[in-house]
Amino acid sequence: MKVDTAIIGAGAAGMMCAAHAGGRVLVVDHARAPGEKIRISGGGRCNFTNLHCDPSAFLSQNPHFAKSALARYTQWDFIALVEAHGIPWHEKTLGQLFCDTSAKDIVAMMRRMMQVAGAELHLQTTASQFAKSPKGFTFDLQGPDYTGKITARNLVVASGGKSIPKMGATGLAYEIARRFDLPVTETRAGLVPFTFADGRFAEISGVATPARVTAGGTSFDEALLFTHRGLSGPAVLQASSYWKEGEDITINLCPETNILDELKARRQARGRKNLTTELAQHLPARLVEHLASQLDLSGNLADWSDTRLQNLVTHLQNWHLTPGGTEGYRTAEVTLGGVDTAALSSRSMMSKTVPGLYFIGEAVDVTGWLGGYNFQWAWSSAMAAARDIAG
Structure with missing residues (x-):
């Protein structure tokens, strides 16, 4: 022919x-x-x-x-x-x-x-x-x-x-x-979910939240999804194209909110409320529970000093993670x-x-x-x- x-x-x-x-x-x-x-x-x-x-x-x-x-x-x-x-x-x-x-x-x-x-x-x-x-x-x-x-x-x-x-x-x-x-x-x-060998997010699989995900110096503000295998969602898929094996990624869980000022204002008005209760106004409750198991989030807002609140917010806005890898070509777009x-x-x-x-x-x-x-x-x-x- x-x-x-x-x-x-x-x-x-x-x-x-x-x-x-x-x-x-x-x-x-x-x-x-x-x-x-x-x-x-x-x-x-x-x-x-x-x-x-x-x-x-x-x-x-x-x-x-x-x-x-x-x-x-x-x-x-x-x-x-x-x-x-x-x-x-x-x-x-x-x-x-x-x-x-x-x-x-x-x-x-x-x-x-x-x-x-x-x-x-x-x-x-x-x-x-x-x-x-x-x-x-x-x-x-x-x-x-x-x-x-x-x-x-x-x-x-x-x-x-x-x-x-x-x-x-x-x-x-x-x-x-x-x-x-x-x-x-x-x-x-590319455009692929991240995986973590220890299954660290299995307990909050299905939880999604707006976030800023940064990899290789490039950031994306979109939804972040926690999965049984690791991290997915548009922000993660975007960042994955800029990620190289062994590198960290950075997650900002509060990219659009001045959460430090919000927490200080809440402390002034509602100091007897648990910190976790107030955080759940900004983040999914299951995610707050997960963070509480990793960080010491005990006590009422009134018990938290400016320095302690600042350290918490710094963690929430600069959460460093090192993926074990990606799901590979199997699910890559x-x-x-x-x-x-x-x-x-x-x-x-x-x-x-x-x-x-x-x-x-x-x-x-x-x-x-x-x-x-x-x-x-x-x-x-x-x-x-x-x-x-x-x-």
Whole structure:
């Protein structure tokens, strides 16, 4: 089979590229259905982009690499596409946009666009033995629709990273990159819960509270969730992308409140009340009980001096913890690292050394924050490659 463009991966980036590349396009994926990560994302509603999408919200060895693609296909462009297809949406916190009904609306939109473009989709199909040829690329295909050799003028790798292997994630993109002598940066799980070997938070599993979580010098103010295995919630997932093994994280349990002044005022007005009773006005009661087992929180407010209150507040706002690790790729929403951006054109996503070879989406060393940023990178990087292919 001869095609103009072969795309490996029928996820967000692969389908977006297929819908816009032009010519005869073949899309290959080993999954049973396309866009599986889209389908499960955002609690089944797909957080498809973010109003505040900006290059500063992305991690990469080259922080400037994402600027070109993000500027030439923006969140506003994708919102316009969603609206043109009649998909209702709404904004949640922090600029996060979700489908009103189902993430399946985005998958269906992509499939319609691919059909209109005439792109062929081969599912439950594996691709292997990638090689360069005088006319582009060759590889072997094995699946229910076709088994044999493929020749393609362009090869687009959109097979994602290693996160959520139960969804079929593999390191195929990195294998293809190395096969063509492109460097791959170190990869690790991102947007992932922290674990603690001693199960120290098991007794307060399910408790959530607003917090500021800091890792690697970067802080996020969102919800913190205590779990049987450790810590989760949006603030933790965000911070995890900046954390390195062995490092501390810092938790501020009262980021928006001058709790010292509050406690002093309460001491003046209600000095006979237990300190724990007053703390429970600011923090979940079960969390206060847990803290009381770790710290000496006994006595009435009247018994607490300014210095003692200050020491307590310092602990609450600078709680240092050292995670044992993370839950890894099993639950990670993204893979940090990937195909080295130094080997790719930021304008086209094409290899600088292998003409016609493109890497897009999560396969590349560009990782966004939680909240629709990674989908926007998928759309933007896919459009950069598609426009280059289409000429």
